[in-house]
Amino acid sequence: MDAPRAARLAARPPVPRASARLPFGFASSSPTAPRRAGWWWCPRDPRADSSGGAGAFASPSRCPRLAAAHRNRSRLANLGFPRPRLPRSPAAGTGTRVTGDGDCDGRPLVECAGDRPIQEHAGVVEEKASKMSSTVPKSSNIFWHDCPVGKADRQKLLKQKGCVVWITGLSGSGKSTLACTLGRELHTRGKLAYVLDGDNLRHGLNKDLGFKAEDRVENIRRVGEVAKLFSDAGLVCIASLISPYRRDREACRALLSDGSFVEVFLNMSLELCEARDPKGLYKLARAGKIKGFTGIDDPYEAPLNCEIEIKEVDGVCPSPCDMAGQVVTYLEEKGFLDE
Numbered sequence: 001m002d003a004p005r006a007a008r009l010a011a012r013p014p015v016p017r018a019s020a021r022l023p024f025g026f027a028s029s030s031p032t033a034p035r036r037a038g039w040w041w042c043p044r045d046p047r048a049d050s051s052g053g054a055g056a057f058a059s060p061s062r063c064p065r066l067a068a069a070h071r072n073r074s075r076l077a078n079l080g081f082p083r084p085r086l087p088r089s090p091a092a093g094t095g096t097r098v099t100g101d102g103d104c105d106g107r108p109l110v111e112c113a114g115d116r117p118i119q120e121h122a123g124v125v126e127e128k129a130s131k132m133s134s135t136v137p138k139s140s141n142i143f144w145h146d147c148p149v150g151k152a153d154r155q156k157l158l159k160q161k162g163c164v165v166w167i168t169g170l171s172g173s174g175k176s177t178l179a180c181t182l183g184r185e186l187h188t189r190g191k192l193a194y195v196l197d198g199d200n201l202r203h204g205l206n207k208d209l210g211f212k213a214e215d216r217v218e219n220i221r222r223v224g225e226v227a228k229l230f231s232d233a234g235l236v237c238i239a240s241l242i243s244p245y246r247r248d249r250e251a252c253r254a255l256l257s258d259g260s261f262v263e264v265f266l267n268m269s270l271e272l273c274e275a276r277d278p279k280g281l282y283k284l285a286r287a288g289k290i291k292g293f294t295g296i297d298d299p300y301e302a303p304l305n306c307e308i309e310i311k312e313v314d315g316v317c318p319s320p321c322d323m324a325g326q327v328v329t330y331l332e333e334k335g336f337l338d339e
């Protein structure tokens with residue numbers, strides 16, 4: 001091995017011992033819980049980039065994001081490219097290094113396993129994990145790799161901001177209609193959007209899932225993760241799913257940074273949805289030929305704090321264009337359709 005490579009390898013951070021790893025969902029949130037050295041501590045960002053969080057514990061040398069940026073700079077420099085700028089700390093104003101406790105964006109750090117902070121999700125994960133094995137991370141020795149081109153660069157290119165418009169409501173409430181109308185409106189305005197429709201995804205990504213409670217939980221979890229990727233790509237991701245459980249929608253919201261999850265509740269009465277019944281499913285459910293149909297013999301939990309609620313007035317629903325208009329206005333006001 002050549003001397004510079006040996007020196008580079010020696011300078012690498014220690015690789016954590018697999019035996020020291022706690023299983024996902026079983027970490028203690030106690031401030032006296034043992035803290036392991038090295039790369040066991042990672043910021044909420046880059047994967048879950050909402051701010052705040054418990055368990056602040058950090059040192060500059062333990063910020064994987066900053067370290068990854070250093071590695072990327074070195075690699076690019078070795079290839080003869082200009083060195084990109086390191087992440088800046090808004091807390092420090094002009095700094096290019098982590099200052100104080102927190103990651104390189106000045107956020108507190110929390111312990112991560114798989115891709116979520118343990119301390120916040122432990123309870124939820126433990127319960128769900130008993131039902132769905134896919135919520136229990138099975139990979140070990142995995143590391144996050146940052147790329148030099150980030151969300152901000154993509155947003156600049158697209159002249160818009162990545163976000164998720166999450167449309168929830170009963171079957172027949174108009175979710176797919178709104179999603180498509182909104183997608184077309186944004187396209188007309190030169191904005192890049194992509195629709196993730198529950199029915200459609202069940203033909204592919206989610207074809208292994210049915211309508212039992214745990215399948216619906218997993219359905220929403222997967223779509224939430226995909227929506228987050230689309231948002232990170234800089235798109236307006238429009239997800240339209242019944243998503244009947246409040247807790248699962250909130251989990252999707254928690255995957256995104258503050259304000260970039262826009263929950264739209266199509267608050268149409270069961271009577272209206274049943275009268276529409278475009279696929280004849282309500283009729284089958286009433287006849288007992290479909291079991292566990294949302295609104296008939298399966299629950300729907302209405303949002304408590306959604307960003308947009310669209311209702312019928314005197315039994316009349318706003319037109320698809322009006323509904324899409326409401327969402328576009330919101331996105332405009334919040335600056336998602338600007339650079």
Ligand SMILES: Nc1ncnc2c1ncn2[C@@H]1O[C@H](COP(=O)(O)OS(=O)(=O)O)[C@@H](OP(=O)(O)O)[C@H]1O
Nearest residue numbers: 171172198199211216219241242243244292293294
């Ligand atoms: N049991 C039962 N309950 C509710 N819906 C049913 C059921 N069985 C099939 N369908 C059809 O599946 C569509 C809903 O899929 P989603 O992925 O959005 O559902 S969920 O979010 O996981 O609850 C839904 O589509 P929409 O009518 O567009 O909502 C139905 O066409």
Ligand SMILES: Nc1ncnc2c1ncn2[C@@H]1O[C@H](COP(=O)(O)OP(=O)(O)O)[C@@H](O)[C@H]1O
Nearest residue numbers: 171172173174175176177276278317318319320
């Ligand atoms: N705003 C609206 N006004 C009138 N009819 C609507 C409206 N939105 C949807 N519809 C009609 O209601 C039915 C159900 O709409 P759809 O978008 O398929 O609902 P969902 O995706 O929630 O099941 C369709 O026949 C659609 O044409």
